[in-house]
Amino acid sequence: MSNTSSAARASAENRNSREPASARELTEAQRRAVAELMRVSPVADELGRRFAAAGHELHLVGGSVRDALLGRLGEDLDFATSALPEETQALLQGWAEAIWTTGIEFGTIGATRRGLRLEITTYRAEAYDRVTRNPVVQYGTNLLDDLRRRDFTANAMAVSVPDHRFTDPYGGLTDLAEQTLRTPGTPQESFADDPLRMLRAARFASQLQFSVAPDVVTAMTAMAPDLRRITAERIRDEFTKLMTGADPVAGLRLLVDTGLAEQFLPELSGLRLEIDEHAQHKDVYEHTLTVVRNAINLEEGGPDFILRMAALMHDVGKPATKAVGPDGRVSFHHHEVVGARLTRQRMKALRYSKDVINAVTDLVALHLRFYGYGRGEWTDSAVRRYVTDAGDLLPRLHKLTRSDCTTRNRRKAAALAADYDALEERIEQLQAAEDLAKVRPDLDGNAIMELLGIPPGPLVGQAWRHLKELRLERGPLEHDEAIAELHRWAAERGVTPPA
Template sequence: MSETTRALTDAQRRAVHELMRVSPVADELGRRFAAAGHELHLVGGSVRDALLGRLGDDLDFTTDARPEQTLRIIDGWAEAVWTTGQEFGTIGLARRGLRIEVTTFRADAYDRVSRNPIVQYGDSLVDDLRRRDFAVNAMAVSVPGHEFTDPYGGLTDLAERVLRTPGAPEDSFADDPLRMLRAARFAAQLRFSVAPEVRAAMVAMAGDLSRITAERIRDEFVKLMCGADPITGLRLLVDTGLAETFLPELTGLKLEIDEHAQHKDVYEHTLIVVRNAMGHETDGPDFTLRMAALMHDVGKPATKAVGPDGGVSFHHHEVVGARLTKQRMKALKFPKDVISDVSELVMLHLRFYGYGRGEWTDSAVRRYVTDAGPLLPRLHSLTRSDVTTRNRRKAAQLAADYDALEARIARIAAEEDLARVRPDLDGNAIMELLGVPPGPVVGRAWRHLKELRLERGPLDRDEAEAELLRWAAAEGLTKP
């Protein structure tokens, strides 16, 4: 038995197991469509995932019934119905814990200027499958008959773990350039390779991705980054030129290594840091951490300098990198809180270096914790992930230094409740002691006391009041 044949047999065995789990609902729905004179097929990603043994509770079906006919067929059977996709031929419903979408056969045409299709209903399952992105997503299983339809060799591609398009890739990508990014996403999620002709079309047509909205690119990119193997997806983005369209900072990390001014290959180092960061995740993929790992050194190309001795430096690359990260993520329409968290991690990722030289006071540790705030666990992970040196002694020393810092943070936190560092006097106490109303003076006094708190640790009430009065006198403020 060949490896491909064995893989096909295993895939079919997994599919039977997965389909048995959903068959009671799927077959019941199929019988309702058949009674009304219509076909119903499990399709696309649902069939692919069943063959991979990872079918979830979201099922996709296709049918020759029009949306209004689908609504009549499921009336009284579905436990919930939603029609937000009706204009595109999709009706959603829920039944026994399954979320189901039923879409009318499509025969869309594309204007090839935007990516928006002119929605046209079709009458053929095979034609519907042909308009799908990849052959592994162009398979169907009829219900309740369980007849398998695979006109474009998706099952073989699945066994060989390769992505091909049902038709010519140039035609597929011209219709919808987002499919090129989706190829990289599936490579990351499913650990599939990309067929040579598909890769060649991606290289030739990478610029067409500019036709796609930032929001749709962002959504595909997030899925890629949260995949099981984002490194493969990222390499594909760079190698095909797709990254240049929406994330040129990643391509820019491929710095030329000077003959005499040697430094790490920043691009390769970055990919290692992303992989290292994944090893620190404890509750599934953490996009914020992975994105910070990807962007942490994007400020290096702009800050690279060669000294008189031939040494290379990247002074303040964390500051430049945080700014570039913020700009790029804003252009991709990420939510403000995600942009803030990722750019802050980029800004802080170098703060730890120097701790091992014994230069940090307890005040510096307090500031480290306070500046990181709720990002501290991710900052720990990012900083540790950034150690990619092949020098084992140096790597062990950095790890020991960070172990010591975390232990010191834990000690000070236990003593001072670092998670809630606040001035030793609140706003009401400041107003009462200084005899001032709410306003800018109270804010300035509050910030001064917080600085003291970070610098010296907790003060008792008398010390805090004395320090506030000294500050007020220096500021020319007197209690009336």
């Protein structure tokens, strides 16, 4: 490859010198696998031929190569090219089914072809002032320099199209085989350029279940405060990917251990110092990670960010509500109320959508409601309120409540599980009889206005809420009984129905 930098050559030589024989054998096998993959990918090869005919290089790069080697390549393909964005756009005209230029300021042109989404980016040699939140884009002149500016070696490999040459100057294939995250240059240099890469390391630990090299962890720990340079939206997006990965607990531990969590989710780190109310086998931090794992095991149909986030945040109110009684037992009264407020504040700061914030916050607020059911104190009214307050979140609340049982006392765990089984059965019985999912007053707003002879206004809403409370308390009312209750309520407020 022409224009190879001395730094790239030195890095490649150093990495090759430590490559074990098993990795060398794996390298050859996986090179053939990538070539075969590309051979049966006519879209990529067609595109490569168009660029080659115009005198430009085109390479499949980054996560696309990594995922191909892992056998999990999807429908999104990332390419790097020597062509400038305007030249790329011109080459796509008449070939791509759709083209978009939203990333053109960063050298990226997007396109679709035969169900594949393609992003083609001009070689980059970015310059950062290491103060502002965005890079100053500078176009590069060769593939090796472009690969060097990538976050991790496993993402710094390339396969040329259409001729399928494999390029791995920084030992990414070895690190992929060893399931280790390293940086092409020094981690200090990489993270100074873009501090979000530290959070991305934790995300890949979750998504790919890779370990992080010791020197990378050391740099993350020393440079964690640099994450403050990054916008809340970028942090949110990386954190969401971490939470929906295969093993978010690994990523969460890395965030806490390196101090990164302190920069955007300090409530998580704060749990390490709080001993739970059982005062037996785990602190609240370890309990929380266990609840996250339990919730994942109960998921159906793929990762559920709302459930996982509620599991992560369900006890964040404990530090502020910790109290020690005369008998020395620790309590956290009303921690679910405080936790819901802290959850809302933190997720707003991270710019999550209102719907997601409300769902997670409501689950945190409701997660303790079940406790006490086993003592036989719940009336049908209490069950109705539980279902109504949970609303569409009820299936997630079931999972969260079950996940929160982490005691090692088998008898206690079995009793809690049996109690919740009984509650779910009771909910099903009431739902079958009363359609709890659609609990409404026995009289609607129009009927209230007609029966009381009042116009639309606050009084109608007050009457509606009173009737709903009765519905929750006593179940469905006969029509005449509902009218009588409405008239009774109106008389107490001096409202006289029409004759």
